Amino acid sequence: MNDSPMPSPLLAVEALSVHLRTDAGLARILDDVSLTVPPGRTVGVVGESGCGKTTLMRAILGILPRSALVPRGAIRFEGRDILADCAASARGRIGFVPQDPYLSLNPVFRAGDQILEIMRRHAPGTRRDHRAKLIELFRAVQLPDPEAALEKYPHQFSGGQRQRLLIAAALSCDPALVVADEPTTALDVTTQREILALLRRLAAERGLSLLFVTHDFGVLAALCDSVTVLYAGRVAESGPTRAVLDAPRHPYTRLLLACHPDRASDLTGIPGTVPAATAQPAGCRFHPRCPIARADCANAPPPLLSLPGGRSIACPHHADALPEPALA
Amino acid sequence: MDLAVAPGETFGIVGESGCGKTTLARTLLGLQREAAGEILLEGRVVSGQEPVAARRMRAAVQYVHQDPGAALDPWWRVGRTLAEGLAIHGVTDRAEQEARIAETLAAVGLDVAMAARYPHELSGGQQRRIGLARILLLRPKVVILDEPTAGLDLSVQAAVLRLLRDLRARFGLTYIFISHDLSVVRRVCDRVAVMYLGRIVEEGSAEALFREPRHPYTRALLAAAPRLDGQAAGPSLPGDPPSLRAVPSGCRFHPRCAMAVPLCAAQDPASEAAAPDHIVACHRWRDVPTEHRDAA
Numbered sequence: 250m251n252d253s254p255m256p257s258p259l260l261a262v263e264a265l266s267v268h269l270r271t272d273a274g275l276a277r278i279l280d281d282v283s284l285t286v287p288p289g290r291t292v293g294v295v296g297e298s299g300c301g302k303t304t305l306m307r308a309i310l311g312i313l314p315r316s317a318l319v320p321r322g323a324i325r326f327e328g329r330d331i332l333a334d335c336a337a338s339a340r341g342r343i344g345f346v347p348q349d350p351y352l353s354l355n356p357v358f359r360a361g362d363q364i365l366e367i368m369r370r371h372a373p374g375t376r377r378d379h380r381a382k383l384i385e386l387f388r389a390v391q392l393p394d395p396e397a398a399l400e401k402y403p404h405q406f407s408g409g410q411r412q413r414l415l416i417a418a419a420l421s422c423d424p425a426l427v428v429a430d431e432p433t434t435a436l437d438v439t440t441q442r443e444i445l446a447l448l449r450r451l452a453a454e455r456g457l458s459l460l461f462v463t464h465d466f467g468v469l470a471a472l473c474d475s476v477t478v479l480y481a482g483r484v485a486e487s488g489p490t491r492a493v494l495d496a497p498r499h500p501y502t503r504l505l506l507a508c509h510p511d512r513a514s515d516l517t518g519i520p521g522t523v524p525a526a527t528a529q530p531a532g533c534r535f536h537p538r539c540p541i542a543r544a545d546c547a548n549a550p551p552p553l554l555s556l557p558g559g560r561s562i563a564c565p566h567h568a569d570a571l572p573e574p575a576l577a
Numbered sequence: 578m579d580l581a582v583a584p585g586e587t588f589g590i591v592g593e594s595g596c597g598k599t600t601l602a603r604t605l606l607g608l609q610r611e612a613a614g615e616i617l618l619e620g621r622v623v624s625g626q627e628p629v630a631a632r633r634m635r636a637a638v639q640y641v642h643q644d645p646g647a648a649l650d651p652w653w654r655v656g657r658t659l660a661e662g663l664a665i666h667g668v669t670d671r672a673e674q675e676a677r678i679a680e681t682l683a684a685v686g687l688d689v690a691m692a693a694r695y696p697h698e699l700s701g702g703q704q705r706r707i708g709l710a711r712i713l714l715l716r717p718k719v720v721i722l723d724e725p726t727a728g729l730d731l732s733v734q735a736a737v738l739r740l741l742r743d744l745r746a747r748f749g750l751t752y753i754f755i756s757h758d759l760s761v762v763r764r765v766c767d768r769v770a771v772m773y774l775g776r777i778v779e780e781g782s783a784e785a786l787f788r789e790p791r792h793p794y795t796r797a798l799l800a801a802a803p804r805l806d807g808q809a810a811g812p813s814l815p816g817d818p819p820s821l822r823a824v825p826s827g828c829r830f831h832p833r834c835a836m837a838v839p840l841c842a843a844q845d846p847a848s849e850a851a852a853p854d855h856i857v858a859c860h861r862w863r864d865v866p867t868e869h870r871d872a873a
Contacts, residue, residue: 438801
């Protein structure tokens with residue numbers, strides 16, 4: 250982790266809104282979301298199910314479903330708007346590590362061939378170059394016996410090894426940014442730790458930026474320089490990871506962290522549920538569940554306030570103390 | 578392996594995939610026959626039976642499935658699934674079934690109207706509550722909870738853990754809590770057993786085991802868990818979890834153990850009491866450095 254000021258961003262998500270047409274009406278999945286990933290930094294996106302993490306990631310990867318509308322916003326990568334001009338070349342510069350290493354490889358093809366196919370589409374060079382590079386990548390992700398690994402089928406690898414294969418695949422086209430979707434949730438803690446250490450080392454060695462989508466604050470604390478907390482498709486809070494975890498300011502972040510078993514004084518949960526994307530409340534989307542909500546919270550969405558130390562909070566009342574019963 | 582669970586306690590079982598947690602649960606339930614050894618329930622021997630008979634003798638032991646959505650029939654309304662369990666256990670009167678379902682749904686914090694819903698209409702937390710209601714209907718004494726918080730969001734997890742605690746007090750339940758989430762286990766369990774490749778390598782009160790882990794494997798497991806304070810503690814554990822098809826000789830952990838000596842490959846370590854109510858199976862537990870982890 251690195252505490253020096255953030256350089257100009259590699260990836261910038263600017264006031265992005267994504268809506269989906271559904272049978273139940275228009276689902277406002279993301280609303281006015283901004284986020285930056287500076288070169289060489291690791292940025293975490295955290296939130297519970299239904300907060301829009303997956304849609305944000307899909308927008309960045311250029312794989313939004315056909316029913317998606319983008320009424321506002323832009324995604325800039327290396328200075329170009331990749332939302333408007335989804336040139337395939339830009340995609341090769343963004344690698345992706347999926348969530349489930351068991352479901353993300355086709356069982357009937359050799360794992361090596363599946364990665365070579367990606368390289369054939371996106372990376373320059375001959376098949377021989379690609380093979381040589383892949384063996385070097387297998388060595389970098391510490392797969393045992395890299396030459397032999399090229400000939401193996403997915404079932405011949407353990408879960409941790411499959412995640413290493415997928416990390417090699419994400420790196421195969423020399424990306425500047427790697428987007429990782431909860432890459433360790435399907436793994437045991439000891440394997441998780443090895444994979445997190447590997448990602449940290451590879452990012453440092455290759456000067457990679459990482460965008461890490463997770464719901465696990467422990468993983469966030471271990472890996473990310475800064476964090477953006479999403480709630481119901483909006484940014485609730487963002488800032489340096491340690492500052493946000495040590496002193497959360499938004500009432501949602503405060504209540505959520507109070508649910509963590511390492512921290513909870515008593516197990517409470519947050520009353521109510523995350524609203525459906527087709528029925529978002531007016532004003533602040535958290536206000537129906539918020540213990541410090543005031544009348545004005547239901548009027549207009551709160552602006553993202555900038556605070557010292559690179560932090561932003563979408564709550565005008567963030568200085569108010571939470572009532573004791575909520576945290577008791 | 579030996580294991581004793583006291584009435585009213587929450588007994589945690591932790592370990593990596595393939596360590597035998599689920600097999601242990603299946604054997605306790607009677608779904609799988611034991612190869613050797615005895616199982617006693619309230620002092621009565623319930624082992625050595627054919628599976629059907631074993632299951633009948635252990636009706637007081639019930640199991641909450643790891644994935645409650647997969648354990649519900651998608652074509653059946655929840656109420657019908659709940660009533661089926663009662664019918665199997667001899668409660669066939671419709672009125673009594675309905676009364677017990679209403680009472681149990683209220684106990685797990687759900688509205689009676691939920692009984693008319695289909696599983697896909699429920700959230701993850703609601704499915705979890707239905708899974709609990711389903712076994713509470715049968716008035717069990719021992720409940721085996723298999724990864725009860727896997728896949729739940731933090732805020733829902735907190736509510737489910739609180740509910741489990743309240744139900745234990747209200748119905749006088751004993752829990753066997755199978756989990757790989759060490760933060761949760763530390764938080765809710767009274768005693769904990771750590772399993773590795775089908776053996777219990779360490780067992781003790783949750784407080785003692787987390788404060789002063791004695792077995793090198795327990796120490797590696799605790800060190801690997803991501804912590805909110807971001808502190809990575811201790812050495813990492815090399816290698817993948819081994820397979821039961823190739824069980825190492827001697828201590829089963831020795832190929833991955835940084836402290837292994839030739840004795841470890843030759844001889845299976847016996848369980849020894851490291852402290853009162855703290856058992857460890859390691860030749861070298863006395864040499865494990867006992868630097869204290871933080872108490873929080």
